[in-house]
Amino acid sequence: MAVLCCLLAWAGPEAFATTDRGGTLVGEDPVAGTPHVLDGEVLSVAQVGGTIVLGGTFTRARNDGSATELPRRGLLAFDAATGQIDPLFHPDPDGPVNVVVAGPAGTVYVGGEFSRIGDQPRLRLARVALAGGTVVPRFDAGAVNGEVRDLRLRRGKLWVAGQFTRIGGRRHRALAALSARTGAARRSPEVKVRGQARKGLGRTTVAQVDLNANGRFLALIGNFRSVQGERRVQLAVLDLRRGAAVTSFRTRFYAAPCSDLYYSYVRDVAFAPSGSYLVVATSGGPGLPGSPCDTVARFETRGTDRAARPSWIASTGGDTVQAVEVTPSAVYVGGHQRWFNNSFGVNSTGPGAVARQGLAALSPVNGLPFRWNPGRSRGVGVGDLLATDRGLWIGSDTDRINGQLRSRIALLPAGGASYPAVGPPRRPSTIYRVQGGDLVRRTHRGSRSGPATTVPGGGPDWAGVAGAFVLGGQLYVAGRDGSFTRRAFDGTSYGPPEPVDGADGLVPLLDWRAELAATTGMFYDRGRIYFTLAGSRRLHYRYFNPESGIVGAVRLVASRKAGGFAPRKARGIFVAGKHLYWTTASGRLRRTGWSQTAQAARPDGEATDVGGPLVDGVRWGPGVVFAGPTVRRGG
Template identity: 35%
Template structure:
């Protein structure tokens, strides 16, 4: 609970002062925005229900940065780093610090709240020396290469300029012709989209006109845009504000999170979607109840802390803190689909930390990066402790966007030397720049190294995680376990079976349910030494041969795969049945690290033609679920990941059909010249070789 107390205190400091306050998102953050900047000339108790939808997201290739931060980023001595921006070869850093130094330098240089450095060398840009009297929370770059700064300041370069200013990127001089300013409170976020600048924070006036928490300006002049009339208001408790903000790459949709309950008079608790930005902006017919109930820690006035759209704008992700609460997305990361409309919308997936804060989020390169004061991910079964399924992730993590499962990326917030701050309550900023992922925080350890308040995880040295799924071919082979180390290999074209052949598989012993993912075979293996009596094993599967197995992951020791009477994988989910239970279950499964999801879900079923309790072995083949049954028959039913209509099931083969029988129909294909197989083994999988 120490973590919650410290984070709670940080929130209380924010709401009492709005000066050196908690800030979660600032910069023009994602890869899509840094690319725009380079074009300048100078320049988510337990996991909660998954909603009905067209189907789960499909796997995508993911590009991960290195988990080893570069060594040449400067250090800030105190405060925190809250915002990043790039113009050409210069990196700008804003926050609540007062002293900085280049990596390896002996002495500190006074720089209050904003400094610049060379991206290649890490050397401080001494000519850039603006003077601000309060913290910087937001940085953005205008199309003509100027630096836009938002925050909690009253003067810039000795002249009154409240909370919003445009600076010369070389000297830090104020661009006096740029007229944008907030007349009070705080500018928490700035987002440039085309020729528009969106700002969010804790203000009620912008450029002398009434705008509550949200406003839109002409990015080149700073003039207010009167066509944007979207006002958020009415705090849950304490100070009303918009805390996180993003705009889709096409410039037409905005998402905001923070301490509000009304937007243009409509009920929108902590989260709002605004559409029609290129025409007449309006509050979208989108709302969720998952951020309405209070969390268990009363000192958090709100808990939706940060939000970011994916690079293509098709979904957005929300980071939250606050403790735990039944039915609410406290201490979680959650994905929502941008195009979905309606009320009481649930997340596509939710990743629960088990009572730890998530304070920053960045969706880039098909990866969802998260930062905060958490210790585990995939931890819905834990309560301020590691529950079944918990994956160690110390303050930083990377998630697969299709199911929210942790990837193998674990730099940790650690390595601060003696005399420095080892573990601050919050990661304030994750931002994808041109060279990788920048992190801003309030401590001095990153990747087991000293990094004062900031660091960069480079793209160089990272890796690409390929998009892997069940075999997509329309035809191939069904492998059916027929004995210890033995299978029948049966040609299958999606409708009819060919002549089976015996396939010796000496590595496939004590096997239970099995399924293919790419060139890997996952299978249950009984083992008395396993904590639960069986392991989920992994083998290579190439050329029709099962390779030597290894245990999928030590993080899966809590799971008992031998209970599965059949299993298959599709789109980030491991579907399975249990003998005697008339349900089709699934858990998330992440091939990168072979991690099993901590929460069990049930897929809806309709019709009366399929009793899951009697299923033995399953495989997904070209849009169909092919499955064995206790009567020895092989059947198929259409499958799309949303629901299964048992009435649509058809028989492919039956062990009771006599070979060569004149009554054999096209659906009862026991191949001539071979005895009929009994499709009753849980070891059943589909492969292309």
């Protein structure tokens, strides 16, 4: 019960697939004036006050607009506003820097594979002052006998992740908590990370960690099989208020193997700002739909599901995603990927694939890309992403973003394109029905319906429409010819139609076109188009991003017959509030509960008649029926 309570407290308003809240993306044109890192790779980006600190494998840099090269081995600091490199900060570690994390009082913690830094002996871990780049003498963790891969600071504790077994003479395998002030290894909390994802292959490693916003929960990924004695393959979450006990969150998703070249394929993990979900990025080679390989996946952190499935999976079709950063508006990802929405691609474009070279902004609701597409020269990939008030910092091993020279570090500015909040109505105040080739509307409240009003012409040829829904002031129409269009619609007049074909640019999504022609009812809810098909006993869905017009490549199943709802017999279907409505062949309007889950929603509860010949004297079906905008009197 204690675990359940803490997880429910952890979950925020974004829990269970979120709602379409709307948001603002960063811009696509990088900010001018950032410095140029001239070799190697930027692996980590941190902000300390008004200073940006980079860690990596580089040795040279220069200011923008200058031809003078500056030696900067592994560490570099520059002014976040002007982009000018700090001339006095060059600690020059003698090995790669994997991670930099902001510390207190103008300092930065540095982890990697070095043995000296700032002319002082520090084996793989140090704290460095930004003023002059000197090592803070009081912080000394002693010998770390393996690579430090990641760091996080929380309330006087520095969490250290990597491929070590001892720190400062104490036994700590892959994860340890140190005193943030002195670097001394703490006896408590002790975290036991054991095993390998594929037994006997590689060394036990915690590759990346992330803290939720209030610092209570620590997510870790890497090459391990158990944490604190409980089976957790490649992904676990710790509750730091309960002595670093593992939470009840557990998934088998990353127990599945990918290519034989990879014994561990998880690459990055990040919490949403609310902490209600986390996102994991992977490599591993192309896999079948539903595979964890070369994907980005979202997991809800609410509840006590002991075998959590992803809420959504975004597939590249065979390319690695190395970095992920979650904001309220988007899941930003970077790697050497060429495509997304590519579940059927095998190092090639499959049906529905869209080009997103090196960078992408995915919808938090369903993982489908937004139109945002600056593109970057791919190289090995993106070492780190950091969202700040000024925008999104991108550290990588390549030189160009959106065709502009920004060598290995770039800032995409805040205040880019916005997208509106959308969703189904809270109640079916006005219901539209195709009748005799015309579209008519009636007000509806409880089981009482108003008189029918014919909507003026100028819209679709309703005789050729298989399904329709209204979303964000747009009427979406599925044609019996396999077309999918949208147009402005206010209940009385129509705008011109435009195709919704964001997933058809590279390889047409022909299965979706065939489904449109066979649709017997459809509606949108929380990032998904739900639909019934002639002769099918299932309620199906595909992901849909209204901002980009991209439809998900994979058809999924929400439910079979449930809650009195029989998909094979339903004709017009729509959702309003917490209820699913549909019409029957005899003209009845029925409803049942509509229950949200992490992956989709489903019918739930007994079905009741809320309209029809015996209730309100109106014959509601069969045919196209949807809830739409309420029109004021005289409209």
